[in-house]
Amino acid sequence: xxxxxxxxxxxxxxxxxxxxxxxxxxxxxxxxxxxxxxxxxxxxxxxxxxxxxxxxxxxxxxxxxxxxxxxxxxxxxx
Amino acid sequence: xxxxxxxxxxxxxxxxxxxxxxxxxxxxxxxxxxxxxxxxxxxxxxxxxxxxxxxxxxxxxxxxxxxxxxxxxxxxxxxxxxxxxxxxxxxxxxxxxxxxxxxxxxxxxxxxxxxxxxxxxxxxxxxxxxxxxxxxxxxxxxxxxxxxxxxxxxxxxxxxxxxxxxxxxxxxxxxxxxxxxxxxxxxxxxxxxxxxxxxxxxxxxxxxxxxxxxxxxxxxxxxxxxxxxxxxxxxxxxxxxxxxxxxxxxxxxxxxxxxxxxxxxxxxxxxxxxxxxxxxxxxxxxxxxxxxxxxxxxxxxxxxxxxxxxxxxxxxxxxxxxxxxxxxxxxxxxxxxxxxxxxxxxxxxxxxxxxxxxxxxxxxxxxxxxxxxxxxxxxxxxxxxxxxxxxxxxxxxxxxxxxxxxxxxxxxxxxxxxxxxxxxxxxxxxxxxxxxxxxxxxxxxxxxxxxxxxxxxxxxxxx
Numbered sequence: 001x002x003x004x005x006x007x008x009x010x011x012x013x014x015x016x017x018x019x020x021x022x023x024x025x026x027x028x029x030x031x032x033x034x035x036x037x038x039x040x041x042x043x044x045x046x047x048x049x050x051x052x053x054x055x056x057x058x059x060x061x062x063x064x065x066x067x068x069x070x071x072x073x074x075x076x077x078x
Numbered sequence: 079x080x081x082x083x084x085x086x087x088x089x090x091x092x093x094x095x096x097x098x099x100x101x102x103x104x105x106x107x108x109x110x111x112x113x114x115x116x117x118x119x120x121x122x123x124x125x126x127x128x129x130x131x132x133x134x135x136x137x138x139x140x141x142x143x144x145x146x147x148x149x150x151x152x153x154x155x156x157x158x159x160x161x162x163x164x165x166x167x168x169x170x171x172x173x174x175x176x177x178x179x180x181x182x183x184x185x186x187x188x189x190x191x192x193x194x195x196x197x198x199x200x201x202x203x204x205x206x207x208x209x210x211x212x213x214x215x216x217x218x219x220x221x222x223x224x225x226x227x228x229x230x231x232x233x234x235x236x237x238x239x240x241x242x243x244x245x246x247x248x249x250x251x252x253x254x255x256x257x258x259x260x261x262x263x264x265x266x267x268x269x270x271x272x273x274x275x276x277x278x279x280x281x282x283x284x285x286x287x288x289x290x291x292x293x294x295x296x297x298x299x300x301x302x303x304x305x306x307x308x309x310x311x312x313x314x315x316x317x318x319x320x321x322x323x324x325x326x327x328x329x330x331x332x333x334x335x336x337x338x339x340x341x342x343x344x345x346x347x348x349x350x351x352x353x354x355x356x357x358x359x360x361x362x363x364x365x366x367x368x369x370x371x372x373x374x375x376x377x378x379x380x381x382x383x384x385x386x387x388x389x390x391x392x393x394x395x396x397x398x399x400x401x402x403x404x405x406x407x408x409x410x411x412x413x414x415x416x417x418x419x420x421x422x423x424x425x426x427x428x429x430x431x432x433x434x435x436x437x438x439x440x441x442x443x444x445x446x447x448x449x450x451x452x453x454x455x456x457x458x459x460x461x462x463x464x465x466x467x468x469x470x471x472x473x474x475x476x477x478x479x480x481x482x483x484x485x486x487x488x489x490x491x492x493x494x495x496x497x498x499x500x501x502x503x504x505x506x507x508x509x510x511x512x513x514x515x516x517x518x519x520x521x522x523x524x525x526x527x528x529x530x531x532x533x534x535x536x537x538x539x540x541x
Contacts, residue, residue, distance in 0.1 A: 035293030036232030042292070043284060043319075044227070044312035051315050 089434035090202075096217040107142070110154040114217055117194075118153065121219045126192035135185050136213045137161070137205075158216065162368065162389045166436055167201040167237070168257040169418040169426060171400040172245050172329045173408070174211070175253065178204040179238035179324045181211040183317055186228070190313065195222040199230035201237040201262070202436070206416055209407040225307035228316065232293070235285050236262025239323060243286060244268055246329040247276055250397045253419075260430050265290035281323030331398035349528045356524045357449070357480060358382050360535040363521070364478045366446030372422055373453035377403040377415065383449070384415035391445075393420040422453070423461045440475060448476035451533075455484045458505055459494045465504065465513040473517040479536045483510045488530045507532065 084101035091099040096114035100107055110118050121127050130136035139158040148155070167175060178201055186196045196218050203215040228234075237256075240263040244252040248271055255263055269290045276282040308316075345353070361369070361383050368389045371380040376399050380392035392415055394400050403417035420426065425439040450472065457463045472479050484491055485507055486500075511520065518536035525532050 033229075033232055035296040036235075036289065037227055037229075038296045038306070039289050039292035040227040040231050040316060041306040041308055043316055044308040046284075047315035047319055048309065048312040051311070 108156050109152050111151050112153045115153045117220050124192045161205050163391055165418055171404050173401055173404050178211045183321050185213055193222050194219045196230050199234040208413040227308045239285055240268035242327050246327045331401045346528050349526050353526050356533050360480045364447050368445055369447045370445040371449045375399050379451055390415045392417045395421040443475045445476045447478045450481045452482055455491045469514045469517045473538055477538050481534050483532050485530050
């Protein structure tokens with residue numbers, strides 16, 4: 001799971017990097033907090049998605065684990 | 079300390095319209111303005127105040143109900159718990175700044191649990207009491223609005239994450255940049271100074287490098303993007319991610335010139351024991367409420383004072399010594415001692431707006447007692463400071479002084495002179511006593527056995 005999430009993280013961030021890093025004009029006299037605000041909203045999507053994926057992956061694992069456990073239990077019963 | 083009776087506004091307390099700090103007859107008060115009324119009531123009634131004070135994360139206060147002349151815009155006057163010595167982030171070692179950062183995040187999480195959020199996350203809102211970080215700005219909490227981002231996120235990265243990363247990934251001395259950038263390190267500057275490999279670390283890539291690029295890119299596009307929403311869960315995810323980033327930063331003091339000082343000095347064990355006894359006797363003779371130990375190294379002699387229940391500030395200019403000293407305090411749960419980073423040849427100045435926002439070292443004094451053990455030869459010989467200027471400095475900063483004189487024939491001084499011309503004909507015991515007696519009265523002096531060194535107890539002369 002850790003490998004999967006870090007791979008997803010890298011892919012998402014490469015995409016994000018292209019969006020964010022692509023040179024924009026820096027006008028320092030304007031509200032310097034705006035970038036932090038917007039960045040948080042992007043970060044929220046990324047970290048939120050990673051969190052959702054983590055939960056989703058846990059469920060899949062649990063699902064297969066349950067099937068395998070059931071089969072094993074069944075095997076023993078036979 | 080507080081023998082200097084203070085009155086009037088605290089000069090660093092002006093940015094926040096929610097209220098301000100002021101002194102009356104030497105006691106510190108905070109006015110809560112009407113504009114902050116709802117937030118103050120929410121802090122007090124939601125259970126957040128009780129939770130934070132209970133966990134020693136926020137200083138307690140009492141409401142003063144019978145204040146004589148309440149201003150029109152005032153909602154309440156509160157008296158916060160007093161803090162004996164105010165210190166600043168550029169005086170903290172790595173471990174102290176890291177703990178301050180984690181404390182700020184812990185507070186923000188509790189605040190969100192109680193429906194509030196920190197509206198600023200300045201490192202100056204943290205102080206050290208009994209060696210533990212505590213939040214001192216009671217008016218920093220505001221009602222959390224569902225969907226809104228953490229308004230203090232950028233400030234947190236500038237005040238804590240960027241300097242800590244630079245200290246641990248580049249050079250420990252870079253915390254001194256906080257002395258220049260009073261609202262935290264600009265992220266683009268931190269990004270330029272950091273090694274390229276920090277781009278490969280997820281937390282540093284996001285919170286420093288991409289964050290900085292985002293600030294540049296969106297600087298000219300304000301309002302419409304602010305409408306975006308962040309769920310509470312995502313907000314916790316961001317705070318968790320910051321917490322992981324900070325926790326992952328580690329620095330270990332090693333191989334410094336000073337951290338092994340006591341094992342390398344030319345003291346015989348009996349001499350060191352005798353020196354300790356003399357210092358203890360001198361401290362008892364003065365019995366001061368507060369001691370500043372200048373050039374304290376890892377706090378060996380500071381602990382003689384702190385063990386007697388005296389508030390002791392243990393200053394040294396070596397980040398490794400301060401770190402070792404701080405870790406010792408944390409490990410043993412020591413109270414009364416605060417290790418701080420300070421270069422005595424260039425002590426903390428007044429900085430900030432009108433040079434009045436953050437106090438110089440001198441403004442936080444004078445100390446009841448200063449200890450300057452094995453220090454004068456460094457000031458006089460390594461820094462070319464004439465003895466009368468050293469005496470003048472101590473006179474301005476303390477009422478009593480424990481000072482050690484180490485003559486030229488001592489091996490430590492010989493070492494300092496080994497690589498330079500001896501341009502110090504007036505560095506003698508007689509000249510030392512003559513210069514100091516212009517400012518102080520020598521109450522006692524004792525020669526340390528089996529050494530060339532002499533200890534003095536002096537009290538400042540009345541002007």
